[in-house]
Amino acid sequence: MTPSDLDLPGLDATGLDATGLTRLDAYPTGRCGTVVRIDAEFDLTARMKALGITPGRRLRVIRRAPFRGPIQVRCGQTDLILRRADASHIQVCPYIPPQE
Amino acid sequence: MSKKRLALVGMPNTGKSTLFNRLTGAGAHVGNWPGITVELLSARLLLGDSMVELVDLPGLHNLHGFSEDEKVARHFIETQPVNGLLVVLNANQLDRQLGLVLQLKDIGLPLFLALNMADEAAARGIKVDAARLSEELDMPVHMISAKHGQGIAQLRTELTAWLRQHPAPIAVRSAALEHDDQLEIRLEDLVHNTVHVPRELPETLTDRIDRHLLHPWLGIPLFFLLVLTVFQLVYGIGKPMQDGLAWGLGALKSAWLAPALASLPAWASSFLLDGLYDGIGTVLTFLPIIVVFFLAMAVVEDSGYLTRAAFLVDSLMARMGLDGRAFVLQLMGFGCNVPAMLGTRVMRSRPQRILTMITIPFSLCSARLQVFLFFTSAVFTPAAAPWALFSLYVLSFLIAFLTAFIWRGPAQHAREPMVMEMPPYRLPTLAFLVRQSWRDATHFLRQAGGFIVLGVALVWFLTHFPLDAVPAGPDTLAGIAAHWVEPLFSPLGIESLLSVALLFGFVAKEVVIGSLAVIYGAGPTELSGVLAQRLDWVQAYSFMLFTLIYTPCLSALATLRREGGVGPMLLSMAWSLALAWTASFAFYQIASRW
Ligand SMILES: Nc1nc2c(ncn2[C@@H]2O[C@H](COP(=O)(O)OP(=O)(O)O)[C@@H](O)[C@H]2O)c(=O)[nH]1
Numbered sequence: 001m002t003p004s005d006l007d008l009p010g011l012d013a014t015g016l017d018a019t020g021l022t023r024l025d026a027y028p029t030g031r032c033g034t035v036v037r038i039d040a041e042f043d044l045t046a047r048m049k050a051l052g053i054t055p056g057r058r059l060r061v062i063r064r065a066p067f068r069g070p071i072q073v074r075c076g077q078t079d080l081i082l083r084r085a086d087a088s089h090i091q092v093c094p095y096i097p098p099q100e
Numbered sequence: 101m102s103k104k105r106l107a108l109v110g111m112p113n114t115g116k117s118t119l120f121n122r123l124t125g126a127g128a129h130v131g132n133w134p135g136i137t138v139e140l141l142s143a144r145l146l147l148g149d150s151m152v153e154l155v156d157l158p159g160l161h162n163l164h165g166f167s168e169d170e171k172v173a174r175h176f177i178e179t180q181p182v183n184g185l186l187v188v189l190n191a192n193q194l195d196r197q198l199g200l201v202l203q204l205k206d207i208g209l210p211l212f213l214a215l216n217m218a219d220e221a222a223a224r225g226i227k228v229d230a231a232r233l234s235e236e237l238d239m240p241v242h243m244i245s246a247k248h249g250q251g252i253a254q255l256r257t258e259l260t261a262w263l264r265q266h267p268a269p270i271a272v273r274s275a276a277l278e279h280d281d282q283l284e285i286r287l288e289d290l291v292h293n294t295v296h297v298p299r300e301l302p303e304t305l306t307d308r309i310d311r312h313l314l315h316p317w318l319g320i321p322l323f324f325l326l327v328l329t330v331f332q333l334v335y336g337i338g339k340p341m342q343d344g345l346a347w348g349l350g351a352l353k354s355a356w357l358a359p360a361l362a363s364l365p366a367w368a369s370s371f372l373l374d375g376l377y378d379g380i381g382t383v384l385t386f387l388p389i390i391v392v393f394f395l396a397m398a399v400v401e402d403s404g405y406l407t408r409a410a411f412l413v414d415s416l417m418a419r420m421g422l423d424g425r426a427f428v429l430q431l432m433g434f435g436c437n438v439p440a441m442l443g444t445r446v447m448r449s450r451p452q453r454i455l456t457m458i459t460i461p462f463s464l465c466s467a468r469l470q471v472f473l474f475f476t477s478a479v480f481t482p483a484a485a486p487w488a489l490f491s492l493y494v495l496s497f498l499i500a501f502l503t504a505f506i507w508r509g510p511a512q513h514a515r516e517p518m519v520m521e522m523p524p525y526r527l528p529t530l531a532f533l534v535r536q537s538w539r540d541a542t543h544f545l546r547q548a549g550g551f552i553v554l555g556v557a558l559v560w561f562l563t564h565f566p567l568d569a570v571p572a573g574p575d576t577l578a579g580i581a582a583h584w585v586e587p588l589f590s591p592l593g594i595e596s597l598l599s600v601a602l603l604f605g606f607v608a609k610e611v612v613i614g615s616l617a618v619i620y621g622a623g624p625t626e627l628s629g630v631l632a633q634r635l636d637w638v639q640a641y642s643f644m645l646f647t648l649i650y651t652p653c654l655s656a657l658a659t660l661r662r663e664g665g666v667g668p669m670l671l672s673m674a675w676s677l678a679l680a681w682t683a684s685f686a687f688y689q690i691a692s693r694w
Binding site: 040042043044046047048049050051052054063064065066067068069070072075076077078079080081082083085086 | 111161162164165166192193195196199200224226284297310314316317319320407410411412413414415416424448517518519520521522523524
């Protein structure tokens with residue numbers, strides 16, 4: 001698998017400060033980000049890892065459900081839904097695609 | 101010939117059940133295992149010269165799993181000796197799913213890897229180097245499509261050879277799990293070396309559909325539209341079939357059965373014709389509609405749309421102490437409440453699980469649907485009947501929500517995380533649908549063959565004994581029983597004979613229509629006429645309200661007891677009876693004075 005395997009059509013770097021961390025629930029829809037840290041309890045972290053969310057991996061928020069419902073996240077070949085409360089344990093930094 | 105045992109392991113939704121059915125055919129049975137609290141599906145499978153018992157384990161995300169399902173799977177692996185594990189992975193998602201294999205490798209059981217959904221992977225241009233993967237993992241690896249049958253014959257051959265190398269069942273080596281970080285590095289290497297994913301993934305059909313179905317404003321209205329369409333479809337197809345069957349059974353009775361039995365004593369022919377034949381016949385006319393209904397449910401369930409429904413409504417459900425999954429189970433309960441209750445096993449928090457289980461019995465199941473179809477089409481005009489039925493579905497949800505809201509107690513604070521996969525849209529195969537409808541039809545007939553016959557016979561006895569009394573009159577046993585419960589039911593506008601049917605409905609709602617046929621001495625075709633004569637719409641609706649709300653059936657209660665304990669079962673019983681009475685009372689008292 002190549003490092004850019006997560007590139008998706010319509011992807012761009014966010015305008016955020018590259019060193020700043022954002023909680024996944026607040027991360028802009030459609031932007032690609034890299035997971036930096038997961039601060040959840042042990043078994044939730046394990047579940048997230050099993051579903052593909054681990055530090056270093058890239059993901060993208062696809063959409064948000066109405067009335068502050070869950071968010072849909074694409075990580076690798078897997079689409080996930082997670083509640084915003086659960087997503088808030090995931091720290092993300094903007095992904096900047098390597099210069100070509 | 102030696103007996104061997106193999107367990108199917110994998111994450112949820114990887115196609116374990118599909119593979120299980122593909123390998124074993126129809127002969128599966130549910131069994132109890134020592135030390136394991138839930139029943140597991142297993143079946144015998146002939147591989148070469150050995151008989152292998154294949155056990156389908158619940159989905160497992162990782163070995164630290166926290167849901168009931170995961171605990172069961174892990175406990176099985178830890179305690180039951182097996183010759184090996186047949187691990188099923190989704191070939192599209194090896195980037196994360198291979199982690200489970202690395203964990204499993206550490207416990208020392210022989211592993212055989214089946215990479216499923218080869219068809220989807222090919223369509224997406226994902227390539228897996230199975231030979232290299234097999235080498236790196238030191239275990240057989242095989243690409244298959246359980247749904248379409250690709251690679252299954254070869255899988256059998258290789259499984260046979262592999263089992264020869266592992267002739268004796270072994271128990272796990274309980275080594276401490278390798279540190280996760282190390283495992284992740286290995287996972288990354290492994291994926292890098294063996295999986296190739298195209299750089300640009302094209303927008304899939306699923307993405308395009310979801311743009312509409314998960315639209316922030318249109319999503320929920322579209323959901324309701326979809327539910328309505330499914331129901332329209334079910335009635336459009338099922339109702340004419342039901343009417344035809346009722347007509348056929350009636351014709352058979354008058355043209356052939358009645359003359360043939362004319363020589364029997366009056367009570368005997370009454371028992372056979374007005375008791376068994378009418379009672380069972382009336383229930384049987386629902387077979388087509390039930391099968392069509394379950395087929396539609398199977399398509400919806402298999403399509404992956406239910407996860408999307410959970411996504412859409414989760415935040416609304418959260419206000420009632422429930423979550424999106426509870427809503428989905430509520431929908432599944434439209435078929436039958438019992439499997440929906442078992443579905444709560446994916447939840448980890450016990451208060452939340454119990455709360456969900458208490459709300460599921462209010463879901464309008466197919467057995468209650470029979471009663472409502474009958475009553476609405478008998479008492480309401482053809483234009484009003486669908487709306488009466490629809491209102492009952494809406495009420496079913498409202499009552500479930502009210503119940504959750506009132507009893508949410510500890511579940512409210514035990515909010516458990518909801519993190520789950522959203523699979524792409526899939527269509528079931530025709531073979532799957534045929535098998536499904538066969539299973540549902542036989543299940544329905546077995547029920548009809550069991551306590552429906554018994555119930556109908558008992559109702560006949562109660563309404564015809566003593567033999568010299570007017571059938572179903574005040575002097576019969578049923579009449580006496582009805583007289584006793586009259587003070588309870590007359591304020592609800594439920595006439596005494598109808599209350600006898602409710603008594604039997606406690607066992608199973610399928611019995612209600614059958615026993616009404618017996619009570620009123622009417623066959624499938626005549627019963628609606630009799631009901632229309634005896635009941636106005638207010639009384640009929642009050643009866644339906646009571647039927648909707650009170651305890652669904654003994655099986656549901658038994659399930660609640662087994663899964664939740666005696667306390668929740670008693671609570672559910674008392675609450676639903678009290679609520680049913682209050683709701684019918686309020687409705688009847690208000691509506692009849694209007
Ligand atoms: N495209 C495709 N779909 C499959 C295949 N095997 C299973 N499925 C679908 O994947 C979904 C999950 O399958 P199921 O057997 O219920 O998974 P389980 O949860 O692991 O038991 C269902 O919709 C199946 O129809 C396959 O080989 N190819």
